[in-house]
Amino acid sequence: MKKWRHTLKFLPLFLVALMLSGCGKEGVSALKPEGDVAKEQASLMLVSLLIMVVVVLVVGFLFTYAIIKYRKRPGQEDYIPKQVEGNKKLELTWTIIPIILLCILAVPTITKTFALSDNNASKKSDVLKIKVTGHQFWWQFDYPDQKITTAQDLYIPVGKKVEFDITSKDLIHAFWVPALGGKQDANPGQTTHLWLKADKEGTYKGRCAELCGSSHALMYFNVKAVSNDEFKNWVKDMKAGTKSSPNKPETASAKQGEEIFKNNCMSCHAVGDKGGQIGPNLTNFADRENIGGFEKHTKGEVKKWIKDPESIKPGAKMPKFDKKLSDDQINALADYLFTLSVKQ
The missing domain is CATH 2.60.40.420 (Cupredoxins -  blue copper proteins)
Incomplete structure (x- = not known):
């Protein structure tokens, strides 16, 4: 009886694991x-x-x-069943x-x-x-x-x-x-x-x-x-964005962010046909669903990522800019990144 009681202790955990095994996005x-x-x-x-x-x-x-x-059974202590x-x-x-x-x-x-x-x-x-x-x-x-x-x-x-x-x-x-x-x-x-x-x-x-x-x-x-x-329209837009540049920044903050990007990020990231290939290509960054593959695609999350990528995605190769760039510069950089759209 004690063994059964010990086993039953794990029953709720088993049921939870069973329910969670059916969960998924x-x-x-x-x-x-x-x-x-x-x-x-x-x-x-x-x-x-x-x-x-x-x-x-x-x-x-x-x-x-x-x-x-x-x-x-009682009385069958010496009984041997038929062998096959x-x-x-x-x-x-x-x-x-x-x-x-x-x-x-x-x-x-x-x-x-x-x-x-x-x-x-x-x-x-x-x-x-x-x-x-x-x-x-x-x-x-x-x-x-x-x-x-x-x-x-x-x-x-x-x-x-x-x-x-x-x-x-x-x-x-x-x-x-x-x-x-x-x-x-x-x-x-x-x-x-x-x-x-x-x-x-x-x-x-x-x-x-x-x-x-x-x-x-x-x-x-x-x-x-x-x-x-x-899909054909997407290919056409991506080609256009690659040959020239995605939408030009219009606000002062986004224009400042473009300069910051050129001075700090283009050695790793490409936009259009310019930039490095070490990090992800950002030509259509503003059109994507997630940041880092899983975070919500918002300016707030982008700024967190720029400040310290590894705090969000451990082991990420991108260096952190929390000490290299001021909050205003990071905000301007985020404004620029959200102009990188190939949608017409």
Whole structure:
């Protein structure tokens, strides 16, 4: 009885963990597939789950039956049940059934694994190519055919196959958009491949699925699936913003911020076709959903980030400017960053 009481103490904790396991942001769950790859992988998970449930039920029934039927009874201290050692029928049964179950699981798994890893099944004109580069702790996206570079927010057209060439600049990361498909490692010095397709418009949450440092859990990004026309307009706007500059600052504060940016930030960050490639490209910074991949996209959060990025995202490579720039200068810099929009 004491053992049962000790076990029951952990029941509330178990129930809480069970409830939390079903929680998740929209666009994050692999159990709510929104694309061809995700649906195929979800079907494999369901087949695996069904097989496991059947096995557990059968084994549980046999176990319960055995402990009830063959339990020790008064007066049967020396009783020995009938032995079935060497029974060929039983041995064949419990050998053949697992083989059949493994075949049911292995055949579709192998078939779909090869099909989903094939990046050459479509004509070049039918796919969108994107190069993904993982950094500590952010994502860079290059569109080679469109000659566009951006970060954190990945735009794709609905219903079109997107082929990703994935690599890393530093450590091993893993590119993963749970609602659209499985994950793929991003290895430094190596290029891996993955293709995905979104069925409907929306924002799908992506993340790093490989432990890569203190802010691994904050290495988020957004995949924005839009209509084909909207995607074409976005490409056109990004190209225009790359060739020239995004919207010119109009207020005195934003103009001051532009000068501060040129003197302090352009060695790492690019705006338009000018600047460095060490940090995220900021050409369309004002159009993004989050700061650092997860924080609210507000001027207040931007100013906190500029002052001390590592206090928000531990391990971030960007230096802090709380002592180098005054509050007025940081405010002006934030005003300038929010003029960096390619939307017309």
